[in-house]
Amino acid sequence: MNNSKGPINPKKVVEKGYDQVAYDYACLEGEIKWPRMQWLKKLLNRLEPNSSVLDLGCGSGDPADIEIAKKHKVTGVDISQTQINLAHQKVPNGHFIHGDAGTVDFPSASFDAVISFYTLEHIPREEHGSVLGHIYQWLKAGGLLLISMEAEDYDDVMGDWLGVPMFISCFNPEMMKRLVIHEGFEVLETAIEIQMEGKTEIPYHWILARKP
Ligand SMILES: C[S@@+](CC[C@H](N)C(=O)[O-])C[C@H]1O[C@@H](n2cnc3c(N)ncnc32)[C@H](O)[C@@H]1O
Secondary structure, X not given: OOOEEOOOOHHHHHHHHHHHHHXXXXXXXXXXXXXXXXXXXXXXXXXXXXXXXXXXXXXXXXXXXXXXXXXXXXXXXXOOHHHHHHHHHHOOOOEEEEOOOOOOOOOOOOEEEEEEEOOHHHOOHHHHHHHHHHHHHHEEEEEEEEEEEEOOOEEEEEEEEOOEEEEEEEXXXXXXXXXXXXXXXXXXXXXXXXXXXOOEXXXXXXXEEEOO
């Protein structure tokens, strides 16, 4: 990530960026060793069949929502229409919404679990607390949260991602964990997982938590 300060409209940058790179991002699936399915398994092992799961920043739905939809009801939200179109194709029995995870709304206690992989870092970090607060409201009591984001401290920076300008914003892992606890969650497990993207090692912070 090349760091240079200050995008004008981060949501537009991300929307346009993922509309452009959705197909290239999908190709990374075979190229990178991803830890996400091991983490997803930890969550799915705790769910009753036919649970309701929300995926914020669902991308194409491949592979997480494909797996979830085998036994559960899945709703995905993504800011990129191209990603949503792919998700409709890949997960025909999923329910997908073109929207912003920062402003989308659902009734209280709608979901048994909410996941968001590799997405929060594309949302300005001053919104992360309110996104977590909304998730808390949308979860049923005992509901689960599983999130991953870059394990870095980026204060709204612009970089290059798969050849397009991309916005990145995230708190360091300790601060992120504190935000999750502050919004009322009980943290069950956290880890930093290193992923190789090309020749670059990128650390990602994973948090599995529960609404008491
Ligand atoms: C790195 S991809 C991750 C996709 C998928 N979660 C996965 O595990 O492969 C990030 C996704 O988040 C979406 N995204 C970024 N900001 C968003 C926002 N504010 N609201 C909804 N989706 C967003 C992007 O369009 C993109 O599809």
